[in-house]
Amino acid sequence: MTEPISLTGRTMIMSGGSRGIGLAIARRAAADGANITLIAKTDLPDPRLPGTIHTAAAELERAGGTVLTVVGDIRFDDQVERAVEQTVDRFGGIDIVVNNASAIDLSPTDVLPMKKYDLMQDINCRGSFLLAKTCLPALRKSAAAERNPHILTLSPPINLNPLWAGASLGYTIAKYGMSLTTLGLAHELRPDGIAVNSLWPRTTIASAAVRNVLGGGAMIARSRTPDICADAAYAVLTSPSADTTGNFFLDEDVLTGIGITDFEKYRVLPGDSELQADLFLDA
Secondary structure, three states: OOOOOOOOOOEEEEEOOOOHHHHHHHHHHHOOOOEEEEEEOOOOOEOOEOOOHHHHHHHHHHHOOEEEEEEOOOOOHHHHHHHHHHHHHHHOOOOEEEEOOOOOOOOOHHHOOHHHHHHHHHHHHHHHHHHHHHHHHHHHHHHHOOOOOEEEEEOOOOOOOHHHHHHOHHHHHHHHHHHHHHHHHHHHHHHHOOEEEEEEOOEOEOOHHHHHHHOHHHHHHOOEOOHHHHHHHHHHHOOOOOOOOOOEEEHHHHHHHOOOOOOHHHEOOOOOOOOOEOOOOOO
16 A cells, blocks of 8 residues: 555545444544544443444544534435435535444354344445445545545455355455455546455454454454454545555555554553454364
């Protein structure tokens, strides 16, 4: 990657972002003075999950960003359209789309409720497609104004090892649908100068999903903090859109590419304990 481009004055719209990796990415952008729209459902506190869209907005404003909160659900076209319209009205355009919202259920096929299957498809795959699609007019204007537009989706490399589909088919379909959106949009939007990439952590990240779904406190202890994804996302989003598109990045590889090779500061617990590889990555 070449010399980074500051996010000062740039406008980002993100699905989710009330906590975890999304919040960390938004906080890193806010430190540059970016404008940030959060479209998320978490309006009121949930005892199972930390933070709301409002606590996230306050944190981002303290970090230096200007924030618009839109309480909404990316499963519904009109709510996404409203968020995009409000963002353009407030900030004058959109330069960055981050598809962060995601639902997870690792149940095998015979016990996965179809309601959960539909939820994962609607949020992960359809929601990412919808938010990107709705932002395209604004992103094309950003490209014409040479404002370095990017779409970044939190989804994995497409790994056809049957282990992953065989272990949790519903979730795998939903996440790979997000990645196919990256693959297709990168090709489709290359002539427009709009970068489209995916980012995935090499290790598990200390998040509500890891704590509540993947393995609890023991897994958290073998994880890294969301900051590693935030720093990698920042490196991608500040790279020239004409040169950085169509990639399925791993956070470690992005940081290594800009000269960062010491990842100790990202460990939840310091030491030499083995970190847990994330889903969809072969050992």
